[in-house]
Amino acid sequence: GWNSWDCFGTTLTESQAKAQADAMARILKPHGWNYFTVDIQWYEPDARGHFYKEGAPLAMDAHSRLVPAETKFPSAKAGRGFKPLADYIHGKGLKFGIHIMRGIPRQAVRENTPLMGTTARAADIADRSSVCTWNPDMYGVDMRKPGAQAYYDSLFAMYAAWGVDLVKVDDIARPYDATQRAEIEAIRRAIDKTGRPIVLSLSPGDTPIERGDHVNRHANMWRISDDFWDRWEPLYGMFDRLDRWTEFRKPGAWPDADMLPFGIVEFNRPTRFTRDEQTLCMTLWSIARSPLILGADMTRLDAFTVDLLTNDEVLAVNRRSTGGRQVSRSNDSIVWTADIPGSQDKYVALFNVRSEKPTYDLSKALYRSPVVRGAERVDVSVPLRASRSLTLMVEDGGDGFDFDHAAWLEPTIAGPKGTRKLTAMEWKRASAGWGSVGIHRGADGQPLVFEGKKIEGLGTHSISVIEYELPEGYDRFSAKGVLTPGSAGKGSVRFSVLTEEARLLPSKDRRVSVKLADLGFSGRVRARDLWKKKDLGVSQEGFGQDVDPHGAGLYRLSPVP
The missing domain is CATH 3.20.20.70 (Aldolase class I)
Incomplete structure (x- = not known):
């Protein structure tokens, strides 16, 4: 709907x-919406x-x-x-x-x-x-x-x-x-x-x-989550959420991964999701049988979004499959499958959730706070070791990202060349798990307030990554890490400070595969690509496809007599 x-x-x-x-x-109605x-x-x-x-x-x-x-x-x-x-x-x-x-x-x-x-x-x-x-x-x-x-x-x-x-x-x-x-x-x-x-x-x-x-x-x-918006981090986190709820999924009772933020949202803003991410989202929601609830301006749907929402072979997975479940997850390759009532065929979804953007080894963080809750704060002062990049990360506190409104208050870099406010510098990349990173404002757009007074800082929401290139002459980072009023006293986060030493190069591997025996097949299968509406031929022992990062494929596998 x-x-x-x-x-x-x-x-x-x-x-x-x-x-x-x-x-x-x-x-949309002709296709069941x-x-x-x-x-x-x-x-x-x-x-x-x-x-x-x-x-x-x-x-x-x-x-x-x-x-x-x-x-x-x-x-x-x-x-x-x-x-x-x-x-x-x-x-x-x-x-x-x-x-x-x-x-x-x-x-x-x-x-x-x-x-x-x-x-x-x-x-x-x-x-x-x-x-x-x-x-x-x-x-x-x-x-x-x-x-x-x-x-x-x-x-x-x-x-x-x-x-x-x-x-x-x-x-x-x-x-x-x-x-x-x-x-x-x-x-x-x-x-x-x-x-x-x-x-x-x-x-x-x-x-x-x-x-x-x-x-x-x-x-x-x-x-099964707080409001879901068009950011990669909460989409990535939805795999765990939908997997955890598998045993409670039954006809007429569905764990709801929330609305699909495709097309034009928030009055006049195009979705931030890439086309691959939208296809991944639609594939995961379909095979996990989450309700499909669109949030877009339907009077302004473009051709890609219409095609995404009106593929009847994909929609059949959401409407008629049973037993949707995760089969495997390894190195950010994820496989789900679902049964087809009255048939020996199976639906199979292949997900490549690797990122083309840098990821980080948190064991190499210069600083990683304990879990911060309620009115707690952490005072951060970290030597930067002649680094040329600075990454500020806010993770969830281990209980999901709901209510995780947080801020880096009065963030500065200092060194022989003096002191500079990060809020006056341009970041290289900034992302928040909900809302958006704000200068002197929280992820919800409200002014940052600390101890009853407005304060300078970077407001965000877990999971958040803010990256800066560092100029020469600055060798220390300082800030206060706090939860903001938007957390309503219920959030929990960890603040981490990282440099290029902790950066991991993205994987270039695009292959996602699964053994046929793990799907319940004992012989050869014939595959059909549901998104491309194309027959792929016969596979034996295993089935795999090349899938772009943040992308997905959805297939119907039929046993060959």
Whole structure:
């Protein structure tokens, strides 16, 4: 399907939604793309960008339920809600979805407004200690309180009456605490009570793997990472995430690797992914059967993106394969396979995740911090040993990269020629695992703040690499390494300082192969390249192809009698 977040953030309007739906019905629907979802803050009349305003007035009905803001969705007037827009979407042959935040509006709690189906009021069921760390709209619901289930029942009865086919519930899958778990169960009961087949999607990630048995009994899809954007580092990390969730993948219950940031995203920005990286992403999502949810502006899809999204042989892997699993991983060559129901054939994906850019041997780092959490900081002062390059790396702290907003504060180089601020020098390369590297700003674009004051520095997010060429006359690097407010006290990172001594030359090996016996074949196989729609001939004992770095191939192997 499609979701509005990547391209429109909080700002989608009715006219924009209809234009996107028209394009989706024309271009993607013939190939099975059918869920159209309006993401966050459709109820906030003045929402802007990808950020939120605390205390903003929200559109709400007399029963404490958020409704579409009429300034954005004029057809919602007179209590019609999303019904007119849903009818338009359905008229295109598509399904209609919405995003919600779990809980009850703080606005309703402040005003102590009534609830439908119960004498309890909003303040009676609110859990004011259960709040989202990044969005100010809601309080959690204490499901032990009388009226709590009635509130959720009324909410989903309204969505069903609108004609909603999918609900993405946010701030509920992480950390998956007792309050969130109880709300998940309440939402499942409320959906079932409507009698409408509403898909339940849970966000954000990463959902704790130890909650796998619970989540795949109550939800249809659940996020396994924080927001996924078009950066190589989080794409590389998705292999481990999807592999870990293999045992919990089953029909109707899917680990969700998040949206596909292809085409035009963030209002008017082309994807940062290369064509090879987009093909790799689509291949991994397909064979791991992650939901395929596009984030692009569908009115501006180019020919490459259309071809990527409408290859029916590839889409069949995502829709109909079973038992998707990683077969092998060695030297950044990765092989996945999946079964084909009713056939002895198998799908095989070959991935080359080697990088053409330099990588680093961290055992040769000049400095590598302990894991930094919360308000901890590290003071870094490192001799550079007459080096001609400087690399600043921020790794995750071993628990994934969620919330890993970090900064190098007041970074300088010093030596016989004096002191220079790195923030005044041009870097050679800079990457962040989320957002972008900022000068005096965090990866989220917010000013860097330390101990309550704005401060100079380089803001980023793990996994991050910032490289500089060093001028002569400077032999020491100094900075403070901290987590920034965007981490909400939950991130954990390690700061490393490296020079050319730790740099590893990229591998030039492009061959990715697998033994046929490891796939369950005992004889020869005939191969078909699904991306190129081309038959490749017969292989014996093993199957392999040359795959470019950051690239992938997807194949169907058939036993030869």
